[in-house]
Amino acid sequence: MSKRKVGIWLYQNGGGDIIEAKIVAKLAERGIDTVTGLNLRHAYVENGRILCRDRKGETIVMEELDAFYSYNAGEQTQYQMYLYEALDRIVPCVNNYRSFALTEDKFQTAYLLRNHGVPTPEFRLCHRDDADRLRQFMEEWNQMVYKPTDGWGGVGLTKIDSRETLDMLMPFLNQMDLRFFYVERFVDYDKTDYRVDIVDGEYIGCYGRRAGGSDWRTNITSGGSVFLRDPEPEVIELAQRAAAVTGLEIAGVDIIYDREHEEYVVLEVNGIPAYATPEQEKEGLDFNDRKIEKVVEILDRKSAEKAL
Numbered sequence: 001m002s003k004r005k006v007g008i009w010l011y012q013n014g015g016g017d018i019i020e021a022k023i024v025a026k027l028a029e030r031g032i033d034t035v036t037g038l039n040l041r042h043a044y045v046e047n048g049r050i051l052c053r054d055r056k057g058e059t060i061v062m063e064e065l066d067a068f069y070s071y072n073a074g075e076q077t078q079y080q081m082y083l084y085e086a087l088d089r090i091v092p093c094v095n096n097y098r099s100f101a102l103t104e105d106k107f108q109t110a111y112l113l114r115n116h117g118v119p120t121p122e123f124r125l126c127h128r129d130d131a132d133r134l135r136q137f138m139e140e141w142n143q144m145v146y147k148p149t150d151g152w153g154g155v156g157l158t159k160i161d162s163r164e165t166l167d168m169l170m171p172f173l174n175q176m177d178l179r180f181f182y183v184e185r186f187v188d189y190d191k192t193d194y195r196v197d198i199v200d201g202e203y204i205g206c207y208g209r210r211a212g213g214s215d216w217r218t219n220i221t222s223g224g225s226v227f228l229r230d231p232e233p234e235v236i237e238l239a240q241r242a243a244a245v246t247g248l249e250i251a252g253v254d255i256i257y258d259r260e261h262e263e264y265v266v267l268e269v270n271g272i273p274a275y276a277t278p279e280q281e282k283e284g285l286d287f288n289d290r291k292i293e294k295v296v297e298i299l300d301r302k303s304a305e306k307a308l
């Protein structure tokens with residue numbers, strides 16, 4: 001049997017290049033070859049073959065890979081997603097496409113979590129022409145968050161805290177040519193969250209984020225900061241349940257504590273949770289090696305399945 005070959009597309013900023021080198025080395029220890037820098041952005045398709053240049057500039061036939069590790073949040077475009085979907089049917093992808101696509105959408109994820117008994121903030125969805133219903137939600141809740149279902153980094157989230165704010169917002173929303181409105185009840189929480197990393201069902205690590213200044217969002221891109229945080233067993237267990245429901249092999253589960261209902265709720269599940277950056281590692285976030293080990297295990301297992 002020829003040597004197994006695993007393809008990788010991993011972000012290179014924030015220490016991603018160092019992580020990639022470690023994964024490549026660990027796979028080599030297991031006798032598995034790797035090809036890196038497989039950015040599907042530059043790929044094209046010839047009949048049943050996706051042809052993609054690797055970092056060395058060589059053309060790789062993606063279908064000949066035994067597994068593909070796709071882990072680059074910042075650069076994922078619709079074209080890449082489209083090829084990822086096709087490839088996943090032929091080559092085991094990590095994360096698997098179906099789960100990844102699910103978690104790219106906040107409504108689809110929250111809906112599924114709820115139906116599996118995983119607590120989330122209360123949410124509502126209605127057709128774009130149903131603005132009356134949106135006003136009715138507002139009357140019931142007093143405060144809500146309008147969320148683009150495919151956003152990240154807190155971008156586009158709008159807190160609506162009065163009927164007037166909603167009325168002011170409506171013309172903008174109508175202009176945006178949306179299919180629907182997705183809103184969540186505003187959760188009364190302490191402006192900190194938990195980001196819990198789960199790989200293959202196992203707890204890997206956790207950190208907290210605290211919103212900056214007067215912002216109510218904990219995202220770093222919204223001015224939030226990271227701090228060391230030891231999660232309660234209940235938080236870990238909730239993250240594991242959420243990850244299992246989504247089916248993600250690698251998941252970063254965002255959790256906050258709802259002070260009014262006195263329970264932890266899952267805000268979202270991330271399909272490409274970043275490894276700790278070199279700076280964060282210095283500050284004590286020490287889960288990278290554990291995570292790398294588990295990811296390598298998955299790639300070993302999945303590539304063996306394909307190679308059979």
Ligand SMILES: Nc1ncnc2c1ncn2[C@@H]1O[C@H](COP(=O)(O)OP(=O)(O)O)[C@@H](O)[C@H]1O
Binds near residue numbers: 216
């Ligand atoms: N329903 C809510 N109530 C209160 N705060 C929220 C709610 N939803 C989100 N937030 C805050 O906004 C941040 C971003 O929301 P999130 O759903 O994770 O979207 P994104 O993908 O942009 O990170 C969260 O980390 C949290 O601090």
Ligand SMILES: [Mg+2]
Binds near residue numbers: 219254268
């Ligand atoms: Mg988030």
